[in-house]
Amino acid sequence: MIWQEASIALESVHRLSNLLISIIVITSILTLFIGYSAEKMVSDPILSITETMHSFSNRNYPEIPYQERGDEMGKMAKALGIFKSNALDKARLEEEKKLEKIRQEHERKETVRNLAQAFEKRIQSTIQTVASASTELATTTNDGIHT
Helix, strand or coil: CHHHHHHHHHHHHHHHHHHHHHHHHHHHHHHHHHHHHHHHHHHHHHHHHHHHHHHHHCCCCCCCCCCCCCCHHHHHHHHHHHHHHHHHHHHHHHHHHHHHHHHHHHHHHHHHHHHHHHHHHHHHHHHHHHHHHHHHHHHHHHHHHHC
């Protein structure tokens, strides 16, 4: 009878031991699954957004992932979208400023060239007038001497 009770107790311990091992295995599998899921939900998006930010430092503005998400990753991606928009606006304004400077420089050179040409024409006209007056004076002087 003691052997029977001991056998029943040992069998109960054995079942309990098997149950605990099963619970530990299931808990371990669930922990691994949750860890993997958390990595995919958090770590991968952070790495992707970080990579996008590094691209920005090289003035490369790729499409920003995860903007459609409603969680913190989505908020970070939307904030990065604002940075991208501002960076593109800044680059566009810098390009416009550069083109405007080139246009103004070209316009200034054209104005200087036109002024130089106008000055040259006036000088040539003045020289022709002086030359004509000098020729007239010489003719008048020669006529006066011969008379």
